Amino acid sequence: MPDRSFLSWPFFEDRHREHAERLEAWCEKNLPVDHHDVDAACRELVAKLGADGWLKPTAVDPADSAPLDVRTLCITRETLARHDGLADFAFAMQGLGTGAISLFGTPEQRAWLEKTRAGKAISAFALSEPRSGSDVASMDMAARRDGDSYVLSGEKTWISNGGIADIYVVFARTGEAPGARGISAFLVPGDAAGLAIAERLEVIAPHPLARLRFDEVRVPAAAMIGKPGEGFKIAMSVLDVFRSTVGAAALGFARRALDESVKRAAARQLFGAPMAELQMVQGHIADMALDVDAAALLVYRAAWTKDMGAARVTREAAMAKLFATDKAQEVIDKAVQLHGGDGVRKGHIVESLYREIRALRIYEGASDVQKVVIARQVMGGER
Numbered sequence: 047m048p049d050r051s052f053l054s055w056p057f058f059e060d061r062h063r064e065h066a067e068r069l070e071a072w073c074e075k076n077l078p079v080d081h082h083d084v085d086a087a088c089r090e091l092v093a094k095l096g097a098d099g100w101l102k103p104t105a106v107d108p109a110d111s112a113p114l115d116v117r118t119l120c121i122t123r124e125t126l127a128r129h130d131g132l133a134d135f136a137f138a139m140q141g142l143g144t145g146a147i148s149l150f151g152t153p154e155q156r157a158w159l160e161k162t163r164a165g166k167a168i169s170a171f172a173l174s175e176p177r178s179g180s181d182v183a184s185m186d187m188a189a190r191r192d193g194d195s196y197v198l199s200g201e202k203t204w205i206s207n208g209g210i211a212d213i214y215v216v217f218a219r220t221g222e223a224p225g226a227r228g229i230s231a232f233l234v235p236g237d238a239a240g241l242a243i244a245e246r247l248e249v250i251a252p253h254p255l256a257r258l259r260f261d262e263v264r265v266p267a268a269a270m271i272g273k274p275g276e277g278f279k280i281a282m283s284v285l286d287v288f289r290s291t292v293g294a295a296a297l298g299f300a301r302r303a304l305d306e307s308v309k310r311a312a313a314r315q316l317f318g319a320p321m322a323e324l325q326m327v328q329g330h331i332a333d334m335a336l337d338v339d340a341a342a343l344l345v346y347r348a349a350w351t352k353d354m355g356a357a358r359v360t361r362e363a364a365m366a367k368l369f370a371t372d373k374a375q376e377v378i379d380k381a382v383q384l385h386g387g388d389g390v391r392k393g394h395i396v397e398s399l400y401r402e403i404r405a406l407r408i409y410e411g412a413s414d415v416q417k418v419v420i421a422r423q424v425m426g427g428e429r
């Protein structure tokens with residue numbers, strides 16, 4: 047039984063506790079799904095999560111203007127990640143993909159959210175490029191104004207849901223100024239003429255991932271999200287919300303690794319007694335539990351701060367993501383060690399956690415970038 051004591055922390059309201067309990071029961075019944083065909087599995091997960099109402103927190107309700115509830119996003123990611131990494135992925139990408147629309151979209155653009163929240167459309171966030179990952183402001187992709195349209199040309203890569211998305215939020219250079227101030231955001235339908243999958247990308251924890259080519263993709267001027275030149279700030283604002291949730295997913299993976307290790311230590315006999323009686327094993331379990339709780343405190347502190355109305359949680363979100371993902375890697379590595387050969391055996395839960403966690407220290411701002419963000423915030427006095 048996973049530790050649920052964190053739900054009594056003051057960061058939460060009763061609606062969060064009820065959400066966690068109901069989702070836990072849903073996960074026990076529905077997860078994990080078969081991962082052999084990741085495209086089909088993701089489509090199935092989005093449809094299932096949407097039909098049962100779990101995707102509603104990923105985007106604002108176009109009918110009211112209640113902001114995204116980051117605590118609900120985090121609890122959901124933590125819970126799904128504990129049961130099935132791909133379910134967490136399917137949920138998270140619906141949110142990241144539509145984040146710019148939730149935060150800055152027009153009523154017409156927000157109409158898409160009815161579909162994504164119901165699991166009837168899949169979304170994707172297209173920021174990174176072959177030559178520009180951590181250094182977002184150096185992107186090359188261009189959007190040229192042509193009458194009532196913009197014409198997008200260039201490439202995006204590492205795009206989650208690339209190939210199966212119905213809508214992409216795409217960032218491109220519109221040239222109002224050099225660097226960060228000359229980028230804008232666009233809503234591009236997946237079936238737009240000139241948009242092609244240049245390459246499917248295989249990674250250690252498989253999920254739909256692609257490099258996309260935009261060859262003179264024409265969208266109406268009304269497809270721009272926010273104002274010309276605001277794209278960089280829009281991307282950063284979306285990441286401010288969703289970076290804490292990456293930490294929450296890492297937390298879910300780490301909690302699962304800890305639970306599996308506790309079970310293993312109790313069941314496995316070593317030198318004539320349960321492994322749990324060895325102090326070296328107790329030391330590992332204590333370190334793992336400490337890292338899990340510390341990560342949870344940082345994740346839910348960031349989520350609570352945003353939900354309380356903070357305009358920016360750049361520092362809190364960066365700390366939560368950095369700490370929770372790096373520590374989850376260590377927790378899972380200890381779990382592998384405690385499981386011996388089983389820990390690296392294909393198909394074992396601990397082996398899959400070991401593969402799942404690694405990308406979280408890279409995507410949505412690598413650990414090294416989070417350190418830059420934190421240092422700038424601290425040294426700039428923005429605490």
Ligand code: COS
Pocket residue numbers: 171173174179180181182183226227278279282283285286358360409410411412415418419
């Ligand atoms: N919210 C709102 N505005 C923000 C912001 C945020 N979180 N972060 C920065 N800005 C604003 C700054 O205030 C600045 O505004 P002004 O031009 O008005 O002064 C502008 O954006 C440029 O900011 P900055 O100078 O810090 O930009 P840098 O080019 O130095 O980039 C980093 C900073 C490295 C932090 C940024 O490029 C980044 O986060 N990189 C990682 C990207 C990432 O996560 N990629 C993964 C893609 S999704 S898988």
